[in-house]
Amino acid sequence: MMPEGRKAHSTRILVAAASTIVIIAGLKLxxxxxxxxxxxxxxxxxxxxxxxxxxxxxxxxxxxxxxxxxxxxxxxxxxxxxxxxxxxxxxxxxxxxxxxxxxxxxxxxxxxxxxxxxxxxxxxxxxxxxxxxxxxxxxxxxxxxxxxxxxxxxxxxxxxxxxxxxxxxxxxxxxxxxxxxFGRRKNAILEARGPNFDRFMNSSADIQRYLAMKTVVSLATGVLAGFLCWAAGLDFFVLWGIVAFAMNFIPVLGSIIAGIPPVILAFLVNDAASAIAVGIGYISINIFLGNFLEPMLMGRRFGLSTLIVIISVLFWGWIWGPVGMLLAVPLTMVVKVMLENSDELRWISVAITKEKRRPILSSDDDEDLEDNLLDENLEISPPFSETSKS
Structure with a gap:
């Protein structure tokens, strides 16, 4: 006969699994x-x-x-x-x-x-x-x-x-x-003995920085990809630059997908050597921009492994289509913070983290965030915010 403690633990696991399925189905619907x-x-x-x-x-x-x-x-x-x-x-x-x-x-x-x-x-x-x-x-x-x-x-x-x-x-x-x-409402909720959103606020500030940096990197990717296609003598290099810019917002998979049409076009119009050159050019652009700039956000700060990023892109893409793929990393970060706030589920947050757990924002980051993002004492950038000064 199963002990009561193990039986209760198994029941909690089944309830958690059923609840997760219901939540995922609700999000998709x-x-x-x-x-x-x-x-x-x-x-x-x-x-x-x-x-x-x-x-x-x-x-x-x-x-x-x-x-x-x-x-x-x-x-x-x-x-x-x-x-x-x-x-x-x-x-x-x-x-x-x-x-x-x-x-x-x-x-x-x-x-x-x-x-x-x-x-x-x-x-x-x-x-x-x-x-x-x-x-x-x-x-x-x-x-x-x-x-x-x-x-x-x-x-x-x-x-x-x-x-x-x-x-x-x-x-x-x-x-x-x-x-x-937003900052005033957060403080009002705290004064009314509501939940403390400080961890969410810190994570939200990181997410805002991620989106801002991702936009800059995507612009650079689009410009370089368009120039590469122009140098290779391909038609519609402006179109391929726009595609590279838009698809670069999708982590890992987006840049790969964006490079497929120009490579095929180079093979059809020119030859195999031209297609290989264009492919190498796309890989070089993504290695230079993705492996030197984006890891500062997704490695040191976000702490998500590459495998988790790919899985999150596929999962959120299945849930909400292209928009889910676009915001896969921010959405996964929100889930990660929610898991960190749960004693029973914190181990999942540790499992999907690339490095040892560390504070999402250091004190220097707090000062930089206040200097760069706030233009009024209580104003924060939407919809992600930083804890306002008291």
Missing amino acids: AQGFFVPILLAVFIATVSFPITKWLRRHKVPRFFAVLLTVLVDFAFLTGIIVIVISLMGDLEDKWQTKYFPAVNERIEEISLTAVDLLENWQVKDAEGMVRQYTNVEIPQKLGANLDVFGVGANVAWGLISFLGTSLLVLILTVFMLSEARM
């Missing part, structure tokens, strides 16, 4: 609710330095927030317009340049494979190769698609996107407007 909020959090955090700079130059808060949102809107709209324009050019280039190149490369690969198999004395080598390479490639992109169905889906998708964008901008306005109230 509530994707439509959480995704706009997370996007607003991301935009407000990244663009808050603009508001802070305007406030330091005596611009009233209302106009500072308004100008910040207008800058965000102009930046995002500009990227969308550029991408749509380049996609139209890509349609034309596919018919006149890339379609013949694809057929030519397939023919070259087929002949090489036939020669190799014949040297190995394989019977009917040509028929075997043609069986796998005789693929009908549409000369016009979307030629085999249901135009009406695709058009309807695009229209509904555009309406949904515009509605979500409007909601995100509204949430961003309120987050930027109420930034200075």
Whole structure:
């Protein structure tokens, strides 16, 4: 017969596992609710330095927030317009340049494979190769698609996107407007004998720094990737730079995915040597920027192992799609702090930590944070904040 203590422990494990499954299912079902909020959090955090700079130059808060949102809107709209324009050019280039190149490369690969198999004395080598390479490639992109169905889906998708964008901008306005109230509310909660959010505040300050640094690194990645594609003689180097910038926000996997289209394009248009050179260039960019700058955030400060980062990207991507992948590291850090506050689950936080546990922010970090992020005594950057001075 099982002892009472072991039975109670097993019951707690089963309850915890069932609760975790219910929470994960709820988060996935509530994707439509959480995704706009997370996007607003991301935009407000990244663009808050603009508001802070305007406030330091005596611009009233209302106009500072308004100008910040207008800058965000102009930046995002500009990227969308550029991408749509380049996609139209890509349609034309596919018919006149890339379609013949694809057929030519397939023919070259087929002949090489036939020669190799014949040297190995394989019977009917040509028929075997043609069986796998005789693929009908549409000369016009979307030629085999249901135009009406695709058009309807695009229209509904555009309406949904515009509605979500409007909601995100509204949430961003309120987050930027109420930034200075976060510190006061935290202190009021503490005075009312509520929970102490100091650990969350310190972690939130780190997350804000992570997003700010990630934006700078992503911009550098996009510029260098675009220059690399231009130097390699590839078309649409601006598009590949934008893709590299956007995908670099997804840890580890994003940069790999961003490098695949230019490598394939270099192979189709130029040759294998050009594709290898472009691939090496992308790897060099990511090694230089990712292994020297980002470890300062994800290694020394965040303490998450590379394996945990990859798993978190896959998990949050499954839960909330691209937005979850975009904010995988910050979301995992929030979960890590919650685990650290639990006596029974603290071991999980230790297990996913790369280094020995250490304070998230040192005293020097506290001073730097106050000097660089605060523009008023009680104002903090949204939606992540630092403990206000009493």
